[in-house]
Amino acid sequence: MLEHTLGLGHKPNVVPPGEARVDAELRTVTIGWHPVAGMGGKWFAEKFALGKMITKKIGKYPDPTQHWAVLVGEYVHELWMDEELDVIYINEVVEAGEWHTFDVGKTRFTDEALRQAG
Numbered sequence: 535m536l537e538h539t540l541g542l543g544h545k546p547n548v549v550p551p552g553e554a555r556v557d558a559e560l561r562t563v564t565i566g567w568h569p570v571a572g573m574g575g576k577w578f579a580e581k582f583a584l585g586k587m588i589t590k591k592i593g594k595y596p597d598p599t600q601h602w603a604v605l606v607g608e609y610v611h612e613l614w615m616d617e618e619l620d621v622i623y624i625n626e627v628v629e630a631g632e633w634h635t636f637d638v639g640k641t642r643f644t645d646e647a648l649r650q651a652g
Contacts, residue, residue, distance in 0.1 A: 550645070553646060554646040557642055558643065559642070560641070563639045564606070565602060566634065567633065568601055568632060568634065569601070603633070606641060606648055608627055608628055609625050610625060612624055612625070612626075
């Protein structure tokens with residue numbers, strides 16, 4: 535199936551079970567972005583530089599042509615697509631070097647509260 539080849543669909547939840555709270559210790563919230571569609575997207579972004587032209591106009595903000603996610607602690611919280619191209623929430627463990635990042639603030643939400651909000 536082409537959809538699975540593109541990485542679409544549900545993925546297992548990696549956030550460990552815990553209490554959903556909004557009064558935890560403050561943690562940094564980061565917006566992360568990377569090229570869409572893996573190596574093909576990276577090649578397109580670097581070859582055609584559409585994202586670079588847009589980013590130059592908007593200053594230090596993340597490239598709006600890329601895939602974005604919210605990173606808190608060791609987890610990535612992101613919107614993705616299922617096989618029917620409907621929007622779904624997924625999460626994964628942050629992998630060093632995979633995301634370009636931009637700090638945007640702090641949160642007191644626990645990982646489970648973030649998962650439920652997603």
